[in-house]
Structure formats: structure tokens, C-alpha cells
Amino acid sequence: MDEKTKLLEQLRIDRSAETRSAPQPRSAPLWVVYALILVIVAGLGSWLVLQPRGTPGIAAGAPADPPGAAAASDPTATAAAPAGTTALDASGYVVAQRQATVSAKAIGRVVDLRIEDGQRVREGEIVARLDDTNTRAALLAARAQVAQAQASLDAAKVALADAGPIFERNQKQRAAAVISAQDFDADKATYNAAQSDLNVKQSMLEVARAGVEVAQRNEDDMTVRAPFDGVITVKVAQKGEIVSPMSAGGGFARTGIGTIVDMDSLEVEVDVSENFINRVHVGQAATVRLNAYPDWGIPASVIAIIPTADRSKATVKVRVGFKEKDPRILPEMGARVSFMNSP
Numbered sequence: 001m002d003e004k005t006k007l008l009e010q011l012r013i014d015r016s017a018e019t020r021s022a023p024q025p026r027s028a029p030l031w032v033v034y035a036l037i038l039v040i041v042a043g044l045g046s047w048l049v050l051q052p053r054g055t056p057g058i059a060a061g062a063p064a065d066p067p068g069a070a071a072a073s074d075p076t077a078t079a080a081a082p083a084g085t086t087a088l089d090a091s092g093y094v095v096a097q098r099q100a101t102v103s104a105k106a107i108g109r110v111v112d113l114r115i116e117d118g119q120r121v122r123e124g125e126i127v128a129r130l131d132d133t134n135t136r137a138a139l140l141a142a143r144a145q146v147a148q149a150q151a152s153l154d155a156a157k158v159a160l161a162d163a164g165p166i167f168e169r170n171q172k173q174r175a176a177a178v179i180s181a182q183d184f185d186a187d188k189a190t191y192n193a194a195q196s197d198l199n200v201k202q203s204m205l206e207v208a209r210a211g212v213e214v215a216q217r218n219e220d221d222m223t224v225r226a227p228f229d230g231v232i233t234v235k236v237a238q239k240g241e242i243v244s245p246m247s248a249g250g251g252f253a254r255t256g257i258g259t260i261v262d263m264d265s266l267e268v269e270v271d272v273s274e275n276f277i278n279r280v281h282v283g284q285a286a287t288v289r290l291n292a293y294p295d296w297g298i299p300a301s302v303i304a305i306i307p308t309a310d311r312s313k314a315t316v317k318v319r320v321g322f323k324e325k326d327p328r329i330l331p332e333m334g335a336r337v338s339f340m341n342s343p
Contacts (some may be wrong), residue, residue, distance in 0.1 A: 007122075018070065045297050077129075084260070085236070086338045086339070086341070087339050087340060088276055088279045088280065088339040089336060089337070090270040090271065090272050091270060091335070091337070092107050092268050092270030092271065092334075092335055092336075092337060093269060094266055094267070094268055094290070094330065094331055094332060094333040094334075095266070095267060095268070095331060096261045096266055096331050096333070097261060097265040097266075097267060098228065098230075098261075098262035098264075099260065099266035099267070099331075100259070101236075101255075101256040101258070101259050102224060102226065102227065102253060102256065102258055102260055103243060103257055103259050104128075104130055104224050104257070105221040106218065106221045106222070106243040106245070107245070107246075107318060108130030108131050108132075108243065109130060109131040109240065109241070109243075110128055110129075110130060110240060110241050110243060111130065111239070112128060112129035112243075113127075113128045113234045113237065113239045113257070114127060114128060115127050115128070115213070115235055115258050116207070116232065116235060117232055118231065118233075119231070119232045119234070120230070120231050121226040121229070121232060122132045123227065123228050124222070125226045126225055127224045127226055127257060127258065128223075128224045128257050129222060129223050129281045130222040130223075130243070131222070132219055132222035134224075135215065135222055138179060138219075138221055139215040139218070140221050142208070142212040143212055143215075145208040145212075146208040146209055147200065149204045149207075149208040150205055150208075151196070152204065153202055153205050155201075156194070156198040156200075156255070157198060160191075160194040160197075161196075162191055162194075163191045166190075167187055167188060167190075167191035170178075170183070170184050170187040170188070223256055227260070228261060229262065230260040230262045230263065231260070231261055231263055233259050233260070233261045233331065234258060235257075235258045236254055236256045236257055237254045237256070237257045241254050242254065243255070243256070263325075263329075266322065266325075266331065267319055267320060267322065267331055268300070268319075268320040269317060269319055269320075270317070270318050270337050271310070271317055271322065272313035272315060272318050273315055274309050274314050274315060274316055275314075277316045277318075279339065280305060281301050281302065281342075282304060282305060283301060283305055284301065284302040284339055285301055285340040285342070286300045286302060286338060286339050286340060287335050287337070288300045288320065288322065288335050288338075289335065289336045290329070290333050290334070290335050290337070291333065292334075293327075296328075298324060298326070298329075299323040299324060300320050300321060300337070301321060301323060302319070302339070303321040305318050305319075306319070318337075
């Protein structure tokens with residue numbers, strides 16, 4: 001068995017030498033693999049950047065533009081976009097063009113407050129009353145001065161009426177040389193003094209009446225009224241607090257009583273990129289969708305384009321008015337506006 005084994009070992013072909021001598025395939029360097037990966041990633045990124053997108057400024061989750069909207073959004077397109085399609089989308093907020101923080105014209109303590117949050121008020125309706133003890137006393141004093149001035153005027157009229165006949169008689173007597181020139185001059189001075197006193201008393205009466213008017217206005221300022229029809233959105237002051245039309249200056253005085261909003265003046269203000277403002281014009285039809293009611297399309301139109309741009313944001317403010325009034329539309333609600341292509 002050993003001899004047979006040796007013979008078989010001699011007859012076996014040694015493949016190890018051939019294997020060592022044959023050229024081995026070389027693997028590519030790792031930097032080549034990394035370079036290929038970077039080229040592929042850069043190509044995908046360029047494709048995504050250059051891929052046509054929707055109009056900038058579209059709110060997240062906004063529906064895609066209908067067919068033909070892409071052509072309408074391209075300013076270089078030669079074919080006109082179908083009427084009624086979306087030319088541009090922009091986001092903004094519902095604002096009231098008519099609102100006011102009602103305050104008193106004078107400083108005073110609130111003794112009567114007649115408003116609550118959400119309450120509707122009419123123009124001229126009493127909102128609050130301030131303590132008017134001082135102004136009412138000043139009004140009474142002014143009226144008393146008028147009465148006094150009137151009495152003085154009446155006395156001056158009587159004095160002038162008495163001096164008139166005497167002066168006329170002395171004039172005749174002087175012409176007939178019955179009285180001396182000295183006596184006539186004295187009577188004339190008395191008559192002129194009565195006339196001047198009457199004029200002064202008339203002016204004093206006018207001043208007293210003007211004082212009454214000022215005191216009456218001060219008294220009226222103690223009553224705060226609604227400047228227009230609207231809804232109380234914020235109630236600031238409380239009964240017993242001091243309100244002042246000027247800044248409190250770190251004190252505890254309120255500067256206002258409440259905020260009134262005219263709900264009929266609600267509209268939407270949006271910021272449109274200055275690169276796309278050429279797609280918007282006054283009177284253009286639009287559709288407003290409130291963030292609170294995304295499925296509710298409210299007909300609207302462009303009221304005005306504010307003729308100035310915001311340098312920091314590169315946008316232009318556009319005012320959009322509602323064609324329908326609805327109590328669900330509230331100030332400061334978020335909204336998305338779709339500007340439609342004109343026919």
C-alpha cells in the first residue's frame with residue numbers, strides 16, 4: 001500500500017505553481033467607488049432642483065394646481081392659461097380695516113361699564129361712564145357765571161337807557177347855549193361810559209357762554225360711546241379702575257376700555273413675492289380658504305395692491321376682499337388665497 005501511494009503521489013499534477021503564476025484580478029480602489037457614489041447623488045440632486053415645481057408661497061398641504069396651471073404660472077409661456085385656473089397661491093391672515101380701541105378723552109375712574117367680550121354695539125351706544133363729579137360741578141359754576149354776566153348786561157342796558165335821554169336833552173341845551181360846555185362834556189362822558197360798559201358786559205356774557213360750552217364738553221367726555229357699529233373683541237378696563245387717554249407710564253391706569261371691530265370690514269392681507277406680483281391685478285377674482293375651514297372656498301377679489309415692497313422679505317402686500325359675509329370669518333384667522341386667471 002505504501003508503494004502504491006508513493007506512485008500515485010508521483011503521478012499527481014501540482015496546480016499550486018500554476019495558480020501562483022497566473023495573474024490575479026485586481027479590485028478597484030475605494031476612492032473610485034466613492035467618486036461614483038458622489039456623482040450619482042449629485043445627479044439626483046440636480047434633477048430634483050431643476051424639476052418643475054408649484055408656485056412659491058403655496059401653503060403646506062395645498063392641493064396641486066389643476067391642468068394648465070403650470071403654463072399659466074410660467075411668464076414666458078406663449079399659450080394663454082384657461083380662465084378660472086389658479087395663477088398664484090399665497091398665504092396671509094384675516095384682518096379688520098376698521099377697528100378701534102375705545103378710550104376716554106380725559107382721565108377718570110370708571111363708575112359704569114356696559115360691555116362684555118363678544119357683545120355687539122351700535123354707533124353712539126354708551127360703552128362706559130366715568131366719575132363726573134368734578135366736571136359736573138364745573139358745569140354748574142359756568143352756568144352760574146352766565147347768569148351773573150346776563151344780570152350785569154341787563155344793568156348796563158338800564159344805565160345806558162337812563163343816560164340816553166339826558167345826553168340828548170343836554171345836546172339841545174348846549175345848542176341853545178343854556179348850559180355851559182363843561183356841564184355838557186360831563187354828561188357826554190357819562191353817556192359814553194354807559195355805552196362802553198354795555199359793550200364790555202356783552203363780551204363778558206359771550207365768554208361765560210363759551211365757558212359753559214367747554215364745561216359741557218368736559219362733562220360729555222365722561223361718557224364713552226361706540227364710534228361705529230361692531231363687536232367688542234377685547235374688554236380691557238373694569239369698573240372702579242382709572243383710565244387715561246395717555247400712556248400709563250408704568251402706573252396702574254388703563255389706556256383703553258375695549259376694542260371694537262367692524263366685522264363688515266374684514267378682508268385678507270397676503271404677502272406676494274415681488275417676482276410674481278405681475279400675476280396679480282386689482283379686481284382679479286380669487287378664492288379664499290380659511291385654515292379653520294379648508295374645504296370652504298370663499299369667493300373674493302383683489303381690492304388693492306399696496307404700492308411698496310418689503311425690502312426684508314422681498315414681498316408686496318395685497319388686500320383681498322370677501323364677496324360674502326359670514327360669521328365664521330374672524331379676525332386674525334390664517335387663510336390661503338388662490339388668485340385666478342382672468343378670462
